[in-house]
Amino acid sequence: MLRHCVAFGIVPIEGLSVTPNVRVVATFIHPIKACAAVELPSVTIDRWGAAQGDRRWAVINAEGSVTWAGEFPRLVLVMPELLPQGLRLTALDQAPLDVDDADLPPRTIGIWNDLAKRVDHFTVGDAGDEAAQWMSEVVKAPVRLVRLGDDAVGRDSTNRLHVVSTVSCAEVDELLAQRGLQAESLRRCRPNIVIEGLDAPLVPFIEDHLTQMRWQCGDGMVSMKFTGRSIRCVVPNVDTRTGEAQPVVLESLTTLSAQRWPNEAVSFGIYGRATPGARLDRGQPVEVEFGF
Numbered sequence: 001m002l003r004h005c006v007a008f009g010i011v012p013i014e015g016l017s018v019t020p021n022v023r024v025v026a027t028f029i030h031p032i033k034a035c036a037a038v039e040l041p042s043v044t045i046d047r048w049g050a051a052q053g054d055r056r057w058a059v060i061n062a063e064g065s066v067t068w069a070g071e072f073p074r075l076v077l078v079m080p081e082l083l084p085q086g087l088r089l090t091a092l093d094q095a096p097l098d099v100d101d102a103d104l105p106p107r108t109i110g111i112w113n114d115l116a117k118r119v120d121h122f123t124v125g126d127a128g129d130e131a132a133q134w135m136s137e138v139v140k141a142p143v144r145l146v147r148l149g150d151d152a153v154g155r156d157s158t159n160r161l162h163v164v165s166t167v168s169c170a171e172v173d174e175l176l177a178q179r180g181l182q183a184e185s186l187r188r189c190r191p192n193i194v195i196e197g198l199d200a201p202l203v204p205f206i207e208d209h210l211t212q213m214r215w216q217c218g219d220g221m222v223s224m225k226f227t228g229r230s231i232r233c234v235v236p237n238v239d240t241r242t243g244e245a246q247p248v249v250l251e252s253l254t255t256l257s258a259q260r261w262p263n264e265a266v267s268f269g270i271y272g273r274a275t276p277g278a279r280l281d282r283g284q285p286v287e288v289e290f291g292f
Helices: 002-007 073-077 129-139 166-178 185-189 248-260
Strands: 021-029 038-040 042-044 057-060 079-083 086-091 094-099 106-113 118-126 144-147 161-165 193-197 210-217 220-231 267-274 279-281 285-290
Touching: 021 042, 021 279, 038 079, 057 106, 073 129, 086 129, 094 129, 106 144, 129 144, 161 166, 161 185, 161 220, 166 185, 166 193, 166 248, 166 267, 210 267, 210 279, 248 267
Parallel strands: 161 193
Antiparallel strands: 021 038, 021 193, 021 285, 042 279, 057 144, 079 086, 086 094, 106 118, 118 144, 161 267, 210 220, 210 285, 220 267
């Protein structure tokens, strides 16, 4: 970390915070957990501090539990489009399918609670047999699409906003290129907010040390408080164009993470929660604070 601090012009004194010029360059939501991202011109913060509409839908496996790209990598091929009332699903050569979110029949599902190390159960809306068949054909396994209720979306074990910087993505992509892979770490690592330096580039992985981000919204200032580094699993291995897993990606993230955090879990990016009701626009200048 000393090398990064010196390059950024920061004396690495514990508790020091700085506010360089930074702006937001991209905002994403993932309407369906584990499926493709949708880039938006702005995100509105919901009552739990997350991006409104992010991971409001999920896919369950044959056992009735919410699944992920680690179990079914081809989920990343499903590209949702937001409709006034529901979603439009597209993928590869599949005919598009519109899913209405009104009057969905109830179903009980399980969601793994990583904090409590247990499965929690929730009542959700089932998107129906046609959507289940469509999703199953893409995934090549029996799955169903469900819409989560407020209790499932607002559960305490959920991380809210995932933030990365463009320069950190470039650092990852450079290593991936050296190992024969095309650069697409931004899509593989599934952020909600992407930032970059306004007057000068940020130092790679400086977002590890973010403590707060503030910006002007309406007549006042709103903020995002950061809650911890994003610990990486096998999901970044999945090629978002083919749905195939490439273990060299997580190996590369492990190499870069160990340079910053030796003997700790592999991380890339950081999680935060923002002021409910705030809006964050692409191109928005923000003030950031770092703690070391």
